[in-house]
Amino acid sequence: MGLVKKITPFQQKVYAIVSRIPRGRVMTYQGIAKIIGCNSAQAVGQALKKNPFAPKVPCHRVIKSNLSVGGFFGKQSGKYVEKKIALLKKEGVLFLDGHLKDVCRVLSGKISQKTNYFGGKKSPK
């Protein structure tokens, strides 16, 4: 039976970090990637997609560095992503139009300062 929990060292690091994200908080792919030692958030995303410990690792607490929601269960959009937002919303992390409402909820030490997120700018409908 080749069906064994074969995970790579890279995945172990990703799951270790993600599983340590406290409730009501989120982390970015870039942040995790940086802690691991690489600057490839895509590698982190792939590790989470193949996440063999789906319910064990709170992958729903991982979002993109641009404060957008990101993907979930291999979907970049759809009801799965909606569920991801709903889960975070239940934990106190609110999203507006697919983007994080409160940047303060993000751990990871620091975020890209180059990008001008919602800093003071607001465009309601």
Next chain:
DNA sequence: GAGTCATTCGTTG
């Protein structure tokens, strides 16, 4: 603020 192209690291085929 929103959309598009190119880049980058690791895993899998």
Next chain:
DNA sequence: CAACGAATGACTC
């Protein structure tokens, strides 16, 4: 060795 992926940055509108 080649292609893909839950992403990101830079550039343009």
